[in-house]
Amino acid sequence: MxxxxxxxxxxxxxxxxxxxxxxxxxxxxxxxxxxxxxxxxxxxxxxxxxxxxxxxxxxxxxxxxxxxxxxxxxxxxxxxxxxxxxxxxxxxxxxxxxxxxxxxxxxxxxxxxxxxxxxxxxxxxxxxxxxxxxxxxxxxxxxxxxxxxxxxxxxxxxxxxxxxxxIPQKAFLAMQSQNQGDIKEQLNIIKYKQMVGTVARLEPAKDISNFIKAARLVLDVNRDVFFVVVGDGSEIDCLKSLAEKLKIGKNLLFLGKRMDVARIVSMFDVFVLSSISEGASITLIEAMILKKAIVATKVGGNPELVLDGKTGLLVPSQDAESLSKAVLSLLSDEEKRIAMGNEGCARAKELFxxxxxxxxxxxxxxxxxx
CATH class of the missing domain: 3.40.50.2000 (Glycogen Phosphorylase B;)
Structure with missing residues (x-):
C-alpha cells in the first residue's frame, strides 16, 4: 500500500x-x-x-x-x-x-x-x-x-x-539503559528518597497546576519527595510562578522537552497524570511499560487504560487533595506500588x-x- x-x-x-x-x-x-x-x-x-x-x-x-x-x-x-x-x-x-x-x-x-x-x-x-x-x-x-x-x-x-x-515497547524500554544514578547526579537530586513525576505538554488541558498544588500537600506530610515535570508549553511561566508562590521550588524541577523520557520516568516511584481531558495517553502507556504505579484523573480514556485499584489509582480531576492523598498512599506502600506496576506492565504488553x-x-x- x-x-x-x-x-x-x-x-x-x-x-x-x-x-x-x-x-x-x-x-x-x-x-x-x-x-x-x-x-x-x-x-x-x-x-x-x-x-x-x-x-x-x-x-x-x-x-x-x-x-x-x-x-x-x-x-x-x-x-x-x-x-x-x-x-x-x-x-x-x-x-x-x-x-x-x-x-x-x-x-x-x-x-x-x-x-x-x-x-x-x-x-x-x-x-x-x-x-x-x-x-x-x-x-x-x-x-x-x-x-x-x-x-x-x-x-x-x-x-x-x-x-x-x-507504543514500540522494545525500542522504548531500550532507552532506559543509562544508569539511573548518573541521571540523578546530573539533576542533583540524589539525596531525595522518593520521586513523583509527570510527562505532558504544559497546556491547560493537562492541568499541571493541579499537580503542583498536590505536590505542596504531599510535601506538607513528607519532605523527602522530589517532583519532576517533563514537557514544555504555553503555561511554563505561570506554572513556575505557582511553584514559587507555593514555596516548593527546592523540591520541584521543570525539565522541559526531553528525548530520554524512558530514563527519566524509570526513576519515578509514582507517575501522575492530572489532565482535565484526555484521549488515550501515550505517557500513561509508557509509565505502565516501565512498571510504574500510576495516579491519574478519572477523565476520558484514562479509566480504560488504568484499572482503578489494580494498575493504579484514579481520582477526580481538578482535586489536588484527592490527588495528593492517592500519591501519599502509594509512596507509603512499596508492595502495592510494585504489584500495580507489574499488573500495569502486563496489561500494556497485551493491549497497547x-x-x-x-x-x-x-x-x-x-x-x-x-
Missing amino acids: NIAHFVYSLDMGGMERIVVDISKAQRDRGHKVYIFSMTTAEPSFEEEVKEKDIELFKFYKTGGFDLRLFFKIVGLLRSKKINVVHTHNPVANFYGAICARMAFVKAVINTRHGMGNYPYNKKGESIFKFSSLFVNKVVFVCELARKRFVDLKIVSAEKSITIYNG DVNTMNMQYESLYEESLR
Missing part, C-alpha cells in the same frame, strides 16, 4: 508520536509511507522518519482557508499514487479527506486522538462532521470518546470504531503495543480498499 498520513503539525506531542511510530511500523512491513504536515515538524521527528525512508511534506499553512493548498495536495496524492489516506484530528481531516476524494483515493481513514471537549468548539465540530462525510471510518482512541461523538451525532455508530494507542495497533489499522485500510 501507498499510505499518506495527514497531521496539522509534526511538533512534539502524543498524537505526533503515534503518527511517527505507526508510519515506521508500516514502513517495516513494506508499505510506502508519506507524512503530510499542514504546518511544521519537530527536527527530531524529521530525522526519525528520514532514517526509515518516509517522505515528509511540510506545507507551512497559515491561518484561514487555503484553496491553493487543496490543489497542491491533490497533485501530490496523484503523483505518489496514494491509495490510503489516514488523517489525524479535525484540521488534517478537512484537507486530507476532501483532497483524497478529489484525487480518487479509495481508502480514507480519520483518527480523533482526543475527547474534543476541552475546549468544545461547536464550529470546529460542525466542520469535522462535514469532512467526515468523505471518510470510510472514524477511529477513536478510547471507547468513551467514540460514544460521545456518536451521542452528539457528529459521527454515526456504523462509521465509528475504537482502536487503542500503542504499536504492532497490535498497526495491524488493526491495516485491516481497516484493506477493508476500505475492497
Whole structure:
C-alpha cells in the first residue's frame, strides 16, 4: 500500500508520536509511507522518519482557508499514487479527506486522538462532521470518546470504531539503559528518597497546576519527595510562578522537552497524570511499560487504560487533595506500588503495543480498499 498520513503539525506531542511510530511500523512491513504536515515538524521527528525512508511534506499553512493548498495536495496524492489516506484530528481531516476524494483515493481513514471537549468548539465540530462525510471510518482512541461523538451525532455508530494507542515497547524500554544514578547526579537530586513525576505538554488541558498544588500537600506530610515535570508549553511561566508562590521550588524541577523520557520516568516511584481531558495517553502507556504505579484523573480514556485499584489509582480531576492523598498512599506502600506496576506492565504488553495497533489499522485500510 501507498499510505499518506495527514497531521496539522509534526511538533512534539502524543498524537505526533503515534503518527511517527505507526508510519515506521508500516514502513517495516513494506508499505510506502508519506507524512503530510499542514504546518511544521519537530527536527527530531524529521530525522526519525528520514532514517526509515518516509517522505515528509511540510506545507507551512497559515491561518484561514487555503484553496491553493487543496490543489497542491491533490497533485501530490496523484503523483505518489496514494491509495490510503489516514488523517489525524479535525484540521488534517478537512484537507486530507476532501483532497483524497478529489484525487480518487479509495481508502480514507480519520483518527480523533482526543475527547474534543476541552475546549468544545461547536464550529470546529460542525466542520469535522462535514469532512467526515468523505471518510470510510472514524477511529477513536478510547471507547468513551467514540460514544460521545456518536451521542452528539457528529459521527454515526456504523462509521465509528475504537482502536487503542500503542507504543514500540522494545525500542522504548531500550532507552532506559543509562544508569539511573548518573541521571540523578546530573539533576542533583540524589539525596531525595522518593520521586513523583509527570510527562505532558504544559497546556491547560493537562492541568499541571493541579499537580503542583498536590505536590505542596504531599510535601506538607513528607519532605523527602522530589517532583519532576517533563514537557514544555504555553503555561511554563505561570506554572513556575505557582511553584514559587507555593514555596516548593527546592523540591520541584521543570525539565522541559526531553528525548530520554524512558530514563527519566524509570526513576519515578509514582507517575501522575492530572489532565482535565484526555484521549488515550501515550505517557500513561509508557509509565505502565516501565512498571510504574500510576495516579491519574478519572477523565476520558484514562479509566480504560488504568484499572482503578489494580494498575493504579484514579481520582477526580481538578482535586489536588484527592490527588495528593492517592500519591501519599502509594509512596507509603512499596508492595502495592510494585504489584500495580507489574499488573500495569502486563496489561500494556497485551493491549497497547504499536504492532497490535498497526495491524488493526491495516485491516481497516484493506477493508476500505475492497
